[in-house]
Amino acid sequence: MIDLDNISVQAGQFRLDAVSLTVPTGRYGVLMGKTGSGKTTLLESVLGLRSIISGRIRLGDEDVTALNPAVRGIGYVPQDGALFSRMNVRDHLSFALDIRRVDRKTAEARVAELADMLHITPLLDRTPLGLSGGERQRVALGRALSFRPQILCLDEPLSALDTDTRLQMCELLEDVRRRTGVTTLHVTHNLDEAERLADCLFRITDGKIETSKPSAH
Amino acid sequence: MCLSVIGGTYVLLIVAMLLADATYMADQTFTAAARAEHPLRAVLTQNPITVALADAKIRHSIWLSLISCTLAAVISLVVAVPLGYLLARHEFRGKRLLDAVLDIPIVLPPLVVGLSLLILFQFPPFSWSARSIVYQVPAVVIAQFSVACAFAVRTMKSTFDHINPRCEHVAVTLGCSRAQAFGMVVLPEASRGMMTALTLAWARALGEFGPLLIFAGTTRMKTEVLSTSVFLEMNVGNIEAAVAVSLIMVAAAIAVLVITRVWGVRDAGL
Structure with a gap:
C-alpha cells in the first residue's frame, strides 16, 4: 500500500498543502494533472528524494517518512529513463543486486528472467547509446524491478514514445503488474493511458487531489 | 559569408x-x-631542435616541465572534481561569491598571481615552509596549479551540469548511499569531462610563465621549465633555440590534444 497522509511539500515557489492519496496493495494508481501541478513533486516525496514539510508517508505497514530513499525499497522509472551511459543493459539490470551483494548466480538468473519478461534479451550487451525510446524505458523498468520492490513509481514513463510503442509499453506494464503484483503509482497527463492502466485514478488540480474510478476499467 | x-x-x-x-x-x-x-x-x-635537445639545460627543462605539469594537472583535477560538483549540484549561501572567486586566477594578470603567491609566503603558516618552496621546484608546481586549477574547475562544473541528476536519484532509490551513487554512477559519467579537465590543466600549466618568473625564478637546471627556457634563450639572443623549444612545446600540446581526442572517440564507442 502507498499511503500519503496530509502531505505538505514545497519545491521552490511551488507548494502543495495537506494532500492525501492511497493506493491499496497490489493495485495500480495513476496520478494525473497538468504540467506544473505538482505530480512529480509528490512522486519525489514518496521516493524520499524530496523531504516533506508535514504529514506521513506509509508504504505497506511501515512509516517511511523519515527514511532515506535507499532503504524505502521503491523501484523508480523517471521520464527520460535516466540510463547510465557507461553501463550496458546487463549492468543496469544487475546494478541494484550488486549493491545488495547478491551472489553472482542468483543475479545472473534474475537478469535473465527480467530480460525475458521485458523482451530485451538481445540487448543485454548493448549500451544505452543507440537504444530506441521504447527499449530505453524497458531497460529502466527492468532496472527498477530488479530487486523485487513492493512499490513501483513511474514518472511519465511513456510520454516521449510514439503511439505504437506506447501501446506496446501499456501491454507490457499490464503484464508486469499481473506477474509481479507490485503496487504502482504512475504519473501521467495522458487520459487514455490513465484509463487503460488505472485501478484507482487521482487528479491533481489547484493543489487538491480528487479520487475517481476510471471509466474504462 | x-x-x-x-x-x-x-x-x-x-x-x-x-x-x-x-x-x-x-x-x-x-x-x-x-x-x-x-x-x-x-x-x-x-637542426635547431636536435641542437636544443643535446643541451643538458633544455633536457632538464623538458623533464621538469613534464613532471611539474603532470603534478599540477593531477592536483587540479583532485580539487576540481568536488568543487565542480558542489557548484553544479548544490545551492548554498555565498555560491555566487565562490563562483566569482574561482574566476580570479583566470582574469588576474599572470604576474600578479606570481607576486601574490610570493607575498603570501611572507606570512605564517606559509612562511614556515617558504625556504623550501619559494624559488625552488615546489614553487613551479604551486604556480602552475594556482592558474590551471581554475580552468579544471570550470570544465568539471560544466561536465556535472550536463549529467542528468536523475541518474543519481535512480541510483539512490536502487539502494546506493550518496557516496556510492557518486562513485558508481556520476564519476563514470564524468570520465570524459575529467579527461578534458586534466588535459586543459596540463596544457595551461605547460604555458604558464608569469607566475613562475616571480614565484619560482628562472634558475637554469633548477626551476627552468620550457616556457622559462624560451624566455632565457631569447634573452641571450639565441632565437634558434627559443623557436626550437617553442616547437617542442607545440608538439607536446598537439600530442596531448590527439591523445585526448582518440581516447574520447574510443570512449564514446564510435
Whole structure:
C-alpha cells in the first residue's frame, strides 16, 4: 500500500498543502494533472528524494517518512529513463543486486528472467547509446524491478514514445503488474493511458487531489 | 559569408603562426646543411631542435616541465572534481561569491598571481615552509596549479551540469548511499569531462610563465621549465633555440590534444 497522509511539500515557489492519496496493495494508481501541478513533486516525496514539510508517508505497514530513499525499497522509472551511459543493459539490470551483494548466480538468473519478461534479451550487451525510446524505458523498468520492490513509481514513463510503442509499453506494464503484483503509482497527463492502466485514478488540480474510478476499467 | 570570413581569419592566424615557426626552423636547418660536409646528416644532427635537445639545460627543462605539469594537472583535477560538483549540484549561501572567486586566477594578470603567491609566503603558516618552496621546484608546481586549477574547475562544473541528476536519484532509490551513487554512477559519467579537465590543466600549466618568473625564478637546471627556457634563450639572443623549444612545446600540446581526442572517440564507442 502507498499511503500519503496530509502531505505538505514545497519545491521552490511551488507548494502543495495537506494532500492525501492511497493506493491499496497490489493495485495500480495513476496520478494525473497538468504540467506544473505538482505530480512529480509528490512522486519525489514518496521516493524520499524530496523531504516533506508535514504529514506521513506509509508504504505497506511501515512509516517511511523519515527514511532515506535507499532503504524505502521503491523501484523508480523517471521520464527520460535516466540510463547510465557507461553501463550496458546487463549492468543496469544487475546494478541494484550488486549493491545488495547478491551472489553472482542468483543475479545472473534474475537478469535473465527480467530480460525475458521485458523482451530485451538481445540487448543485454548493448549500451544505452543507440537504444530506441521504447527499449530505453524497458531497460529502466527492468532496472527498477530488479530487486523485487513492493512499490513501483513511474514518472511519465511513456510520454516521449510514439503511439505504437506506447501501446506496446501499456501491454507490457499490464503484464508486469499481473506477474509481479507490485503496487504502482504512475504519473501521467495522458487520459487514455490513465484509463487503460488505472485501478484507482487521482487528479491533481489547484493543489487538491480528487479520487475517481476510471471509466474504462 | 561575413561570419565565415571573420572566423576564417582567426583560424588562418593560428595556422600561419605555427607555419612561420616551422618555416623558420626549416630555413635554419637548410642553412646549416648547406654549410656542412654531409648535408643529409646535418639535417638530422644540426637542426635547431636536435641542437636544443643535446643541451643538458633544455633536457632538464623538458623533464621538469613534464613532471611539474603532470603534478599540477593531477592536483587540479583532485580539487576540481568536488568543487565542480558542489557548484553544479548544490545551492548554498555565498555560491555566487565562490563562483566569482574561482574566476580570479583566470582574469588576474599572470604576474600578479606570481607576486601574490610570493607575498603570501611572507606570512605564517606559509612562511614556515617558504625556504623550501619559494624559488625552488615546489614553487613551479604551486604556480602552475594556482592558474590551471581554475580552468579544471570550470570544465568539471560544466561536465556535472550536463549529467542528468536523475541518474543519481535512480541510483539512490536502487539502494546506493550518496557516496556510492557518486562513485558508481556520476564519476563514470564524468570520465570524459575529467579527461578534458586534466588535459586543459596540463596544457595551461605547460604555458604558464608569469607566475613562475616571480614565484619560482628562472634558475637554469633548477626551476627552468620550457616556457622559462624560451624566455632565457631569447634573452641571450639565441632565437634558434627559443623557436626550437617553442616547437617542442607545440608538439607536446598537439600530442596531448590527439591523445585526448582518440581516447574520447574510443570512449564514446564510435
